[in-house]
Amino acid sequence: MEPIGLDEMKAVRLMNRVDRKYMAPAAELERLLCMVGGAYYAQHTGGSPLAPYRTLYFDTDDLRMYTQHHNRKLGRQKLRVRTYRSTATTFFEIKNKDNKGKTRKVRIAVPPEEFDRVLEVDEVRRFVEGSTPWQASALHACLENRFERITLVDRGMTERVTIDRGLAFLNRATGLGAEARGLMVIEVKHEAGAPPSEVERALHALHIRPRRMSKYCVGTAMTDPSAKSNRFKQKLMYIKKLDQ
Numbered sequence: 001m002e003p004i005g006l007d008e009m010k011a012v013r014l015m016n017r018v019d020r021k022y023m024a025p026a027a028e029l030e031r032l033l034c035m036v037g038g039a040y041y042a043q044h045t046g047g048s049p050l051a052p053y054r055t056l057y058f059d060t061d062d063l064r065m066y067t068q069h070h071n072r073k074l075g076r077q078k079l080r081v082r083t084y085r086s087t088a089t090t091f092f093e094i095k096n097k098d099n100k101g102k103t104r105k106v107r108i109a110v111p112p113e114e115f116d117r118v119l120e121v122d123e124v125r126r127f128v129e130g131s132t133p134w135q136a137s138a139l140h141a142c143l144e145n146r147f148e149r150i151t152l153v154d155r156g157m158t159e160r161v162t163i164d165r166g167l168a169f170l171n172r173a174t175g176l177g178a179e180a181r182g183l184m185v186i187e188v189k190h191e192a193g194a195p196p197s198e199v200e201r202a203l204h205a206l207h208i209r210p211r212r213m214s215k216y217c218v219g220t221a222m223t224d225p226s227a228k229s230n231r232f233k234q235k236l237m238y239i240k241k242l243d244q
Contacts, residue, residue, distance in 0.1 A: 001037045023184075051150075066142075075099045145167060218236070222239075
């Protein structure tokens, strides 16, 4: 697939976008890329189309943010620090889901060396307490995950597709780890009202249907036996089946 750089990707401005997420067998990745390759560019960073990510999520002792998601409460947040290792940049990010179900992300840059103690950084503490209902002192590191991402953009520069694979989790509270090597998570982002894209038609042909998935929630359910997980049971069974 023809490469595209990070600066060129900035031209993809989706002001009224629709996001669709898919859980799919990682074994289908090559077939999917072959089906759509001529219609998309592949983002290259540091000379590679594979971008490694490392993320650490924060929550309260009783996992209130996790539980709000599990219970489908709107007006919720996810708090995380993420290192984009291919560009050597690190951001503390707040993902807000409003009462209409729309997601908005805000973030600030932090020094990469502060990844594990980011809540000790004064600027981050002020950011959390000024942008969420949470006190920084009530939060702690809960779940770390790592994965590789492939990012595609269509030739009309109207759609962005991310494909995450090689998911691995480590729960900082329980010390338990888990992997989902048989899974890939695909997210398609394009303007609302646009017809089905090449990648969406290919996913349909492969019998892969939209299925939402939170890496934080699934990773927590896989690594914390005390976490409420009834609503995620089908997703966990699907992931287990793929790994087998």
